Amino acid sequence: MPSDPDATSGTRGDARYVPFHRRVADVDASALAAKRAATLLVNVGLRCDLECAHCHLRCSPERDELMSGEVMDSVVTFAEALQPDLVDVTGGAPELHPHIASFLTRLRGTSLPVRLRSNLTALGGPARELVERLSGLGVGILASVPFDEGDAPGRDPSLLSTCLETLELLTLHGYGSEGGPVLDLAVNVAGPLCETDAGSLERRLRERLEAAGVHFRELLLITDMPLGRFADDVGIDVVRAYTDGLVKLFEPDTLSHLGCRHGIEVAWDGTLWDCDFNLGAGLRPPAGFRTLDDVDVAAIEGRPISFGPHCYACTAGAGSS
Numbered sequence: 330m331p332s333d334p335d336a337t338s339g340t341r342g343d344a345r346y347v348p349f350h351r352r353v354a355d356v357d358a359s360a361l362a363a364k365r366a367a368t369l370l371v372n373v374g375l376r377c378d379l380e381c382a383h384c385h386l387r388c389s390p391e392r393d394e395l396m397s398g399e400v401m402d403s404v405v406t407f408a409e410a411l412q413p414d415l416v417d418v419t420g421g422a423p424e425l426h427p428h429i430a431s432f433l434t435r436l437r438g439t440s441l442p443v444r445l446r447s448n449l450t451a452l453g454g455p456a457r458e459l460v461e462r463l464s465g466l467g468v469g470i471l472a473s474v475p476f477d478e479g480d481a482p483g484r485d486p487s488l489l490s491t492c493l494e495t496l497e498l499l500t501l502h503g504y505g506s507e508g509g510p511v512l513d514l515a516v517n518v519a520g521p522l523c524e525t526d527a528g529s530l531e532r533r534l535r536e537r538l539e540a541a542g543v544h545f546r547e548l549l550l551i552t553d554m555p556l557g558r559f560a561d562d563v564g565i566d567v568v569r570a571y572t573d574g575l576v577k578l579f580e581p582d583t584l585s586h587l588g589c590r591h592g593i594e595v596a597w598d599g600t601l602w603d604c605d606f607n608l609g610a611g612l613r614p615p616a617g618f619r620t621l622d623d624v625d626v627a628a629i630e631g632r633p634i635s636f637g638p639h640c641y642a643c644t645a646g647a648g649s650s
């Protein structure tokens with residue numbers, strides 16, 4: 330691996346491009362290292378019922394990467410040692426993992442807060458029977474909603490009605506109610522967040538959902554990453570132009586809340602990553618943090634983060650959740 334992935338990546342065309350880690354160092358050298366891992370992100374596999382054009386992991390129904398029972402055992406042990414504020418389970422569509430119910434039950438047995446990331450289509454369809462279990466366990470849900478009013482590439486507006494039905498099902502099981510399990514929503518926006526009126530988007534989404542009796546806690550906005558299927562589909566010239574646009578929108582204030590600085594991720598095969606986007610980019614953390622077998626839990630805080638050109642998507646405008 331190159332020591333400076335930014336310096337050798339061909340994903341941008343501007344000769345004045347400044348590698349991300351140097352841009353960070355110029356603003357705040359302490360932001361090159363991780364703080365306490367408040368979130369343990371666990372990616373249980375790449376199988377998904379959807380095949381979104383913006384998917385940075387190229388997930389699809391054909392992918393067969395799934396976390397084994399042995400790795401799940403190690404994750405539970407790791408979570409107990411790490412003591413994060415949240416264990417955040419993702420995929421793919423994690424609901425489709427055949428052992429997801431027992432895995433979540435064991436994670437909740439550690440008394441740690443647990444959240445499942447859901448695209449809402451799997452949970453309202455083939456994994457429908459999981460909803461009652463999730464509610465009973467008090468597992469929170471972060472649900473992605475295709476609420477971009479049909480003008481972003483790769484999102485099927487017809488999915489919105491399917492997602493609304495699943496949100497109503499979750500509401501029936503107490504999600505979003507006072508004292509009930511937490512429901513947060515996420516929307517992928519096409520383009521840097523400063524070009525999106527976040528307040529207006531949230532207001533319109535809240536109005537639409539509350540009319541159906543659905544209540545959520547907070548809305549997270551996520552910028553498309555110049556990675557994975559998005560990069561495959563648009564081609565290198567568009568990726569370069571898109572990344573150059575992100576670079577111009579670098580906002581120093583976003584550095585304090587980058588996900589990599591406050592978390593660590595375990596992938597389905599037991600490898601460790603700074604974040605899910607680095608997993609998509611294949612950008613490994615430094616030696617000593619590469620698998621559950623070689624990790625020193627005490628050294629996670631303060632580890633150097635591996636940054637690449639895609640990181641500019643996290644710092645553009647208002648930043649990306």
Ligand code: SF4
Pocket residue numbers: 377378379380381383384385386387388389420421422448
């Ligand atoms: S973006 Fe999410 S819902 Fe879409 S294919 Fe990827 S994992 Fe599945």
Ligand code: SF4
Pocket residue numbers: 587588589590603604605606607634635636637639640641643
């Ligand atoms: S892509 Fe990952 S490593 Fe890069 S800034 Fe965002 S959270 Fe951090």
